Amino acid sequence: GDSVTQTEGLVTLTEGLPVMLNCTYQSTYSPFLFWYVQHLNEAPKLLLKSFTDNKRPEHQGFHATLHKSSSSFHLQKSSAQLSDSALYYCADYGSSGNKLIFGIGTLLSVKP
Amino acid sequence: NAGVIQTPRHKVTGKGQEATLWCEPISGHSAVFWYRQTIVQGLEFLTYFRNQAPIDDSGMPKERFSAQMPNQSHSTLKIQSTQPQDSAVYLCASSFSGTGGATEVFFGKGTRLTVV
Known part of the structure; x- marks a missing residue:
């Protein structure tokens, strides 16, 4: 069935270093991929989305490229900031087309 | 626009008690998750739910969980005979159309539901 895999449960970085959070998916039909970010005691919010192969959307310094050949949608940022510390979820609409299927989430902790 | 509103923010119940969680979706949104x-x-x-009708409950534990949407401005999630493993954060979400x-x-x- 459809699924989203995030391999890192916790990523700890020093401020200024690059960020890369992994996301791979299994989708029966054409994928629609999303990254959501959730800060402490806040609601998850949309960060990025992509439906087009090899296109790279950007928002707030983050970017992610959907690669259908490798079924991946990794989240990247060139330089981590303290304010980037949050829980990041990768998601896909999958074959159902009517509900988001989420990965387990990656907690990003950025330290000075 | 106040966004999706959920009440209460925290709820503590004793094992075996019932818990009802409330959600007010964004006005104009037809889909509630x-x-x-x-x-x-x-x-x-x-x-x-889409337009208040249940569309997909495939993730609901069948025996003790139920959800309703009696009108377009609110939805409830009810858990009967709560168990410690029900302790979690329950999130409500809404969107314009509910399609992908x-x-x-x-x-x-x-x-945040805590069952003690």
Whole structure:
């Protein structure tokens, strides 16, 4: 069935270093991929989305490229900031087309 | 626009008691979703309404969980005979159409349920 895999449960970085959070998916039909970010005691919010192969959307310094050949949608940022510390979820609409299927989430902790 | 509103934000129940969680979706949104959030499972889909009609409840534990949407301005998730494993953050979300593609899903801050 459809699924989203995030391999890192916790990523700890020093401020200024690059960020890369992994996301791979299994989708029966054409994928629609999303990254959501959730800060402490806040609601998850949309960060990025992509439906087009090899296109790279950007928002707030983050970017992610959907690669259908490798079924991946990794989240990247060139330089981590303290304010980037949050829980990041990768998601896909999958074959159902009517509900988001989420990965387990990656907690990003950025330290000075 | 106050966003998706969930009440209460925190709820503590004794084992075996009933818990009712409330959600007010964004005005004008026709789709409402419920998710359960835990460290172990991440965000698990529970159920989905479109125009108040139940569309997909494939994620709902069948025996003790139920959800309703009596009108377009609120939805409830009810858990009967709560168990410690029901402890989680329950998130409600809404979107314009509920179909895939470019439709953005907006989440509430959730209700943290603790069963003691």
